[in-house]
Amino acid sequence: MRIENKSIREINSLFQKKEIKPSELYKQVFENTAQSESVLHAHLKLFEEDNLNKVKLSDERYIKNKSLGLLDGIPIAIKDNINLKGYETTCSSKMLSNYISPYSATVINKLDEQQVLYTGKTNLDEFAMGSSTENSAYGLTRNPWNTECVPGGSSGGSAASVAARSSIAALGSDTGGSIRQPASFCGLVGFKPTYGTVSRFGLIAFASSLDQIGPITKYVDDTRIIYHSIRGFDPKDATSVSDKPVIIPSNKTAKVGVIKELMEEGVSEDAKNEVEKIIKLLKAQGIEVIEVSLPLIKLAISIYYLIAPAECSANLARFDGVRYGLRADGKTSYEMMERTRAQGFGSEVKRRILLGTYALSAGYFDAYYGKALLARKKMIDEFNQIFKQVDYLISPTTPTQAFKAGEKTSNPLEMYMSDLCTIPANLAGLPSISIPTGLSKEKLPLGVQIISKALTDDSLLDFSEMIEKEVAFKEEPSDWIK
């Protein structure tokens, strides 16, 4: 098996046994990138030359048996909305085309403790607003499985990078499915941890009550390793949680609920079939599976498209041409700000800022934002009730397989619907994972989503790993990648 196809634990073991050096793996992933990047455009910036000394030091640590952990010398790509000191963080926006991070995000500081090798910054929908990575001001990313298709979004560059073996893993951010949906479209594992367990400090905010950083990997165990490395209470993030993880007893006694509302109209037969396949597999293991209903899930997209734009309109008010980023000419400060924001933001970002501004404005606050907050609270209550009956919830990750580039760009609502299955976990702050389970007739990956109670992330990963082993999804993107 090619080294870049192995799991992080296997690679680390080879490093420890001195059968391969970090520098050799590093060279290999950049050879892969050289073959695919001009077609895929997964990255906005590559750091090959910048790490040469760091790679050498990693080689030396393994020779001296003094490695810093499982991630020492592992090449990892970073979504370009996460600050990495000394490098551009553009959020795929013209607004931040010249912005150099003066500090690193907490997740980066944590990965630095193990001297992770950052391969580059990955493409995304501008300010993480989108589901296809077509909203980037620097051009779209293509899906390594079929380059006519999108890789999903907004962390589409991160998913394409891992799928094309340009990195062993990647960090993404997930506000309404932006890790899980692209992971599903690219045949990978995508994990959104419990809200607050991973610090958001240094993640450029889109919707603060929904955003969460998490990994995109090939294997569940790789996700576990990265999650364990980046989680933890951070006083710099006011929403960070210090609660201990909650454990769900053994996989064998687990009870699973299939979300009825996500197996109905609007979800493709292919996507439903994948869930049915996993249900059979679970039942064969002696696990009880029942159908459950969460009626308010039907309103999740409406709730989300009031709360997320409202928070986005407040968060993106900071981009005013004064302290950082683009500045347009203007005779007065106000004219300068209006023109800066007109020139700096793309159309989807403008759409969401305007929608959020409207939902928060006098006369409309109670009817829109206020009602959305109440509906969100009721949906959280529904999840809490359901988790008294079952340990895990299962659904398709996405209503369809990856769609073609350009297919949904003219209709924003249709694009928003592609996050139908993933948004509820963000609204409720729950841990949620997508694991690859099979291919469609068109040879595009399909995934299944599993959600569990808040703070049961470790149990969710154990349970997902059990399914991963049973499914044994071994497919890879098309031959031209190799």
Next chain:
Amino acid sequence: MSNQFDIDNVSKLASIELEETEKNKLSQDLSIILEHVQAISNLEFDISVDEVFIHPLEKQLNLQEDVVEEFLTHEEALSNAPESKDGKFIVPPSME
């Protein structure tokens, strides 16, 4: 609740200058989206906004002590400024 979207007013509130063609397209898109989310505004709930936490795990925010800590230097804080002078951000005048 009417879905009439006063694009001029909202773009002013959001401080975004819009071209006429952009205004038409955005008004149209936003009206469609508002129609979709309308179901929410018609709902009645037995709770009030005061009972809702912003944190989805229903936790209070953990605020830091009001103590000065070193984070960015003055130079670092100004390093991305489009224009600065004598350690300060420079902006156009407030009035013509």
